[in-house]
Amino acid sequence: MKVxxxxxxxxxxxxxxxxxRMVAAELEKEGIETEIIHVGNKVIRGCTACGQCxxxxxxxxxxxxxxxxxxxxxxxxxxxIILGSPVHYAxxxxxxxxxxxxxxxxxxxxxxxxxxxxxxxVVAVRRSGGLPTFDQLNNFLCYSEMLIPTSNxxxxxxxxxxxxxxxxxxGGQIMRVLGRNMAWLLKLVEHxxxxxTPPEREAKTYLNFIH
Numbered sequence: 001m002k003v004x005x006x007x008x009x010x011x012x013x014x015x016x017x018x019x020x021r022m023v024a025a026e027l028e029k030e031g032i033e034t035e036i037i038h039v040g041n042k043v044i045r046g047c048t049a050c051g052q053c054x055x056x057x058x059x060x061x062x063x064x065x066x067x068x069x070x071x072x073x074x075x076x077x078x079x080x081i082i083l084g085s086p087v088h089y090a091x092x093x094x095x096x097x098x099x100x101x102x103x104x105x106x107x108x109x110x111x112x113x114x115x116x117x118x119x120x121x122v123v124a125v126r127r128s129g130g131l132p133t134f135d136q137l138n139n140f141l142c143y144s145e146m147l148i149p150t151s152n153x154x155x156x157x158x159x160x161x162x163x164x165x166x167x168x169x170x171g172g173q174i175m176r177v178l179g180r181n182m183a184w185l186l187k188l189v190e191h192x193x194x195x196x197t198p199p200e201r202e203a204k205t206y207l208n209f210i211h
Contacts, residue, residue, distance in 0.1 A: 002033040003118075003187055004074055005082035008052045008096025015124035016040075016084045019157045020177055022080060023122060026179025031071035032080075032186060036049040037071060039099050040086075044068065046098040054108045059113070065144045072103050072113075080118035080186050081146070083137045090129030092136050112145060112201055117184050119146035120178060123156045124165055130156035145201075148187045151178035 005024060009016035017036070024034040044066050052062040059076070060069045076079055083100070085092040092100075107113040121137030123130045134154055140149055155178055157171030158164075165171060 001031075001079040001190060002026055002035065002077070003080035003082060003182070003186070003201075004078040005034060005036045005039060005084060006071070006096070006099070007036055007038045008083070008085035008093045008099075009124070010093065010095075011086075011162055012041065013039050014086065014162040015157065015159040016122070018159070018163065018165040019122040019124050019155075019171070020082055020084045022157075022172055022175035023182065024090045025121070025180040026176055027080075027183050027186075030180075030183035030187070032183055035074075037074070039071075040184055042066060042095060042099075044095050044102075046206060047101040047105060051203060054109045057110055058193060059106060059110045063102070064162050068099060068102050068130070071099070072106055074109050075103065075107065076113050077116050078117065078191070081114070081141075082182075083119070083121045083140065085121075085124060085133055085137060087125040087129040087133045090132045092133050097136075100137075104144060108144060114144040114146055115201060116189070116198060118149060119143075119144070119190060120149055120182055122157060122175065125156055125158055128198045130154070130158075135183070147185060147189065149178060149181040151175070151181065172182050189203050 005020045117140040123133045154157045158168045
């Protein structure tokens with residue numbers, strides 16, 4: 001099994017990376033491979049609402065010049081996904097948002113490519129805004145019908161300068177517990193395949209309140 005983690009921080013090995021590594025360490029203890037992709041230092045254009053991914057249904061965003069389509073295919077192959085972001089003005093980092101808007105929309109309109117994969121979100125914050133950012137990241141997982149493991153508190157760790165998150169003992173425990181629970185859920189999903197029939201996917205119902 002493999003888990004793909006996306007680091008939405010501009011800093012390659014800042015506190016968001018430390019949080020992801022804490023979760024990944026527990027996964028690796030259980031024999032689950034992890035790979036961390038650094039998103040936050042890339043130039044990624046936001047979704048332009050062109051609708052071409054809906055029309056083409058070829059698992060690709062039509063916007064050129066970045067790595068989003070390659071990451072989509074890696075997400076398709078992974079068993080689990082971790083979304084990590086720092087907090088910028090009580091919200092996720094802008095580059096991470098641009099990536100998630102495009103990638104998750106493409107996966108959604110292509111038969112729910114991430115449905116029933118295991119997904120978790122982690123947040124690194126100096127002081128405030130951790131929970132709004134955690135909620136934002138979880139919205140992508142929930143909308144995609146992913147399976148979300150929990151920890152013993154919200155998945156937020158504190159630190160300012162790179163590496164300070166390792167001093168947050170409670171935050172570290174949160175990440176360890178999350179990693180162990182994620183590994184357990186991944187194994188449950190794997191062992192249930194071919195034994196327990198998953199619920200059929202329903203076509204999305206859209207209702208606009210202005211007709």
